[in-house]
Amino acid sequence: MTQTPMKTFRCPVCGHFLLLFDDLFQQEAMxxxxxxxxxxxxxxxxxxxxxxxxxxxxxxxxxxxxxxxxKFPPIMRVHSGDKIRHIYQRGYYRSQPQIITEVNVQKGxxxxxxxxxxxxxxxxxxxxxxxx
Ligand SMILES: [Zn+2]
Numbered sequence: 550m551t552q553t554p555m556k557t558f559r560c561p562v563c564g565h566f567l568l569l570f571d572d573l574f575q576q577e578a579m580x581x582x583x584x585x586x587x588x589x590x591x592x593x594x595x596x597x598x599x600x601x602x603x604x605x606x607x608x609x610x611x612x613x614x615x616x617x618x619x620k621f622p623p624i625m626r627v628h629s630g631d632k633i634r635h636i637y638q639r640g641y642y643r644s645q646p647q648i649i650t651e652v653n654v655q656k657g658x659x660x661x662x663x664x665x666x667x668x669x670x671x672x673x674x675x676x677x678x679x680x681x
Contacts, residue, residue, distance in 0.1 A: 561621035565596035
């Protein structure tokens with residue numbers, strides 16, 4: 550069964566949404582060698598097979614998903630519609646986060662609204678997860 554996630558995660562591999570599941574079971578040791586099935590939570594990509602480690606609670610699974618995603622390079626963690634700041638922003642626009650319109654993971658470049666050239670990861674000053 551799928552749960553409603555607290556926050557949406559996008560898959561770093563394919564860009565689809567990660568969904569929270571609770572239909573995985575862990576056997577918990579009770580008294581007298583008796584075991585009880587207890588459901589655990591994990592995030593799974595709705596498209597590919599990427600999955601987080603499981604957590605005993607939704608909150609723990611959420612942290613596991615964050616940990617998993619944080620291991621991927623930044624270019625794989627941004628998607629169209631996310632906002633970044635970059636070194637080419639000048640004057641008034643300097644502090645205004647700009648919307649990513651295209652991400653090319655193979656070439657390692659992005660396009661953003663209001664900037665003609667391509668943006669490389671080392672030209673990004675603020676990533677979406679560094680904005681509030
Ligand atoms: Zn995926």
